[in-house]
Amino acid sequence: MASFLSDRSTTLSSSGVGARGCWIASKSRPATNFRYQLHSSAWKATALSPTKRIQREIPGSYGLPLLGSISDRFNYFYFQGTEEFFRSRAEKYQSTVFRVNMPPGPPFFPDPRVIVLLDQQSFPALFDVSKVSKRDVFTGTYKPSADFNGGYRILSYLDADEPRHAQIKAFCFDMLKSRAKSIVPGMDFAACRCFDRWEKELRAKQAPELVSSIEEICLAFLTRALMDHDATGASGLSTETIKKWLAPQIAPVALLDAIPPPIMELLHVFPLPFAVVKKDYEAIVSYFSAHSTALLDLAATHGVPRDEALHNLIFMVCFNTFGGLIRLLPEVVQRVHESGVAKELSNEVAAAVRDAGGRLTARSIDGMPLLHSVVYECLRFQPPVPFQYARARQDMVIESHKEAFRVKKGEMLCGFQPFATRDGVVFDRPNEFLPRRFMGDDGAKLLKYVLWSNGPQTENPSVDNKHCAGKDFIVLVTRLFLAEFFLRYESFQLDGQSIKSLSRRSPST
Numbered sequence: 001m002a003s004f005l006s007d008r009s010t011t012l013s014s015s016g017v018g019a020r021g022c023w024i025a026s027k028s029r030p031a032t033n034f035r036y037q038l039h040s041s042a043w044k045a046t047a048l049s050p051t052k053r054i055q056r057e058i059p060g061s062y063g064l065p066l067l068g069s070i071s072d073r074f075n076y077f078y079f080q081g082t083e084e085f086f087r088s089r090a091e092k093y094q095s096t097v098f099r100v101n102m103p104p105g106p107p108f109f110p111d112p113r114v115i116v117l118l119d120q121q122s123f124p125a126l127f128d129v130s131k132v133s134k135r136d137v138f139t140g141t142y143k144p145s146a147d148f149n150g151g152y153r154i155l156s157y158l159d160a161d162e163p164r165h166a167q168i169k170a171f172c173f174d175m176l177k178s179r180a181k182s183i184v185p186g187m188d189f190a191a192c193r194c195f196d197r198w199e200k201e202l203r204a205k206q207a208p209e210l211v212s213s214i215e216e217i218c219l220a221f222l223t224r225a226l227m228d229h230d231a232t233g234a235s236g237l238s239t240e241t242i243k244k245w246l247a248p249q250i251a252p253v254a255l256l257d258a259i260p261p262p263i264m265e266l267l268h269v270f271p272l273p274f275a276v277v278k279k280d281y282e283a284i285v286s287y288f289s290a291h292s293t294a295l296l297d298l299a300a301t302h303g304v305p306r307d308e309a310l311h312n313l314i315f316m317v318c319f320n321t322f323g324g325l326i327r328l329l330p331e332v333v334q335r336v337h338e339s340g341v342a343k344e345l346s347n348e349v350a351a352a353v354r355d356a357g358g359r360l361t362a363r364s365i366d367g368m369p370l371l372h373s374v375v376y377e378c379l380r381f382q383p384p385v386p387f388q389y390a391r392a393r394q395d396m397v398i399e400s401h402k403e404a405f406r407v408k409k410g411e412m413l414c415g416f417q418p419f420a421t422r423d424g425v426v427f428d429r430p431n432e433f434l435p436r437r438f439m440g441d442d443g444a445k446l447l448k449y450v451l452w453s454n455g456p457q458t459e460n461p462s463v464d465n466k467h468c469a470g471k472d473f474i475v476l477v478t479r480l481f482l483a484e485f486f487l488r489y490e491s492f493q494l495d496g497q498s499i500k501s502l503s504r505r506s507p508s509t
């Protein structure tokens with residue numbers, strides 16, 4: 001039988017953008033030599049089979065009450081890092097399902113015990129809302145105080161069976177639909193303005209900074225596209241204000257670059273009070289109150305009271321969308337740079353736009369198969385949100401590729417996604433970034449294993465599930481961002497987090 005951990009030597013020599021730049025990305029995302037893969041393709045014969053026998057209890061241990069969680073947390077963040085943390089345990093237990101403590105920890109975050117899921121067979125258990133509850137598990141084993149959200153339990157924290165869930169999610173879908181026509185012009189405005197600035201800076205022998213530029217693009221794009229206003233202008237809102245509000249909400253599970261470990265450890269056991277960002281949130285509320293009348297009217301048609309809708313809207317735009325995009329887009333730029341597909345992408349974008357009459361539209365994007373594949377491969381290779389949590393509603397059975405395990409009602413499941421999306425049973429050369437992986441009929445068959453949105457890429461979010469409401473929006477926006485870039489440039493050079501050079505396409509090509 002093939003070794004459980006075999007075939008994990010193929011690595012892409014790359015560096016994770018998150019590890020070096022964006023504050024919000026954690027150092028726990030490994031910078032080089034990704035080895036997330038646990039299974040080789042030799043497992044294909046036995047894996048994904050319908051039923052297996054329950055032969056043993058779920059392996060792993062939580063250790064002594066306080067000490068076990070401290071030891072696991074230190075290994076997760078500092079001594080081993082996330083990849084080795086999970087990989088070494090999977091090897092020790094010979095299982096992709098096992099028990100361990102996840103951050104944050106006691107005394108102020110009381111229960112860190114989870115059952116980890118690391119393969120494509122077990123991971124979808126997290127999506128079956130008939131068997132698992134997603135109530136208050138959006139950020140993990142803890143939930144930030146509702147003070148960060150105007151006192152409301154926001155949509156992302158609601159279980160699918162809570163009545164408000166369907167109302168607010170329907171509002172979210174409707175908002176995206178009602179603003180569909182503004183998405184392309186919104187990105188065009190924000191991206192082109194930024195590209196003009198980059199060129200000016202390069203002419204002045206300065207090196208434009210990638211991550212902060214992308215943050216600026218995202219905020220300008222989102223507020224233009226959704227509210228017909230540019231928050232990055234005067235009387236607006238700064239990206240720093242939004243990031244300050246986001247930080248304490250994810251600090252319990254993140255490794256923030258700028259913070260020394262002893263202080264960070266405090267954040268992993270003690271929630272920062274809302275008071276530290278109260279002023280920032282007030283600025284955000286004031287901005288959205290002034291610019292979201294039409295969207296709040298729309299929310300009212302779904303039965304969502306205005307004030308609750310306002311705080312949900314802020315969360316959708318600033319946490320879900322802005323927070324997600326500023327993790328995703330720098331990573332995308334880095335991957336495209338390293339994989340050497342810039343010129344081909346640029347040719348593909350230019351040809352499709354020419355064929356569609358010379359304008360970049362949502363429809364012209366359809367004729368860009370390499371671009372589509374590259375975006376999916378980015379989302380597979382480094383899912384922007386690495387973990388998803390869910391609590392068993394009832395006693396249930398979870399299958400890994402080789403075994404079945406009994407899970408008790410109330411136990412917490414934690415899927416660590418990069419292992420599942422680098423599962424060698426379903427993906428060839430899973431640790432390599434292959435720009436063409438999702439092209440053609442065979443590529444399309446792999447999309448069901450792309451899980452970044454808390455569900456398979458081939459399925460749709462609905463008011464009855466917990467699949468990300470922005471799934472299609474994010475894929476479109478990422479394509480649009482790249483298409484804008486490659487319509488103007490045919491190649492680029494990065495120097496760490498800075499843009500070293502940009503070469504424009506000649507207008508005739």
Ligand code: HEM
Nearest residue numbers: 138155156320321324325384385388454465466468469470
């Ligand atoms: C790169 C960007 C994004 C990423 C990586 C992302 C990822 C996710 C993930 C992993 C979840 C599931 C969390 C859980 O385990 O419960 C989720 C849920 C959610 N996302 Fe996103 N998302 C992104 C953008 C968006 C956008 C653009 C919107 C809407 C405008 C959005 C709205 C939501 C909502 C409302 C939920 C909760 C769904 C529900 O309650 O049924 N997200 N997202």
Ligand SMILES: CCCCC[C@@H](/C=C/C=C\CCCCCCCC(=O)O)OO
Nearest residue numbers: 026138139250253254319320323324385
């Ligand atoms: C700031 C992150 C924004 C993502 C928005 C997206 C989904 C969020 C889901 C859960 C929030 C978890 C926060 C991620 C912390 C990552 C820490 C790490 O890397 O180890 O919204 O739908």
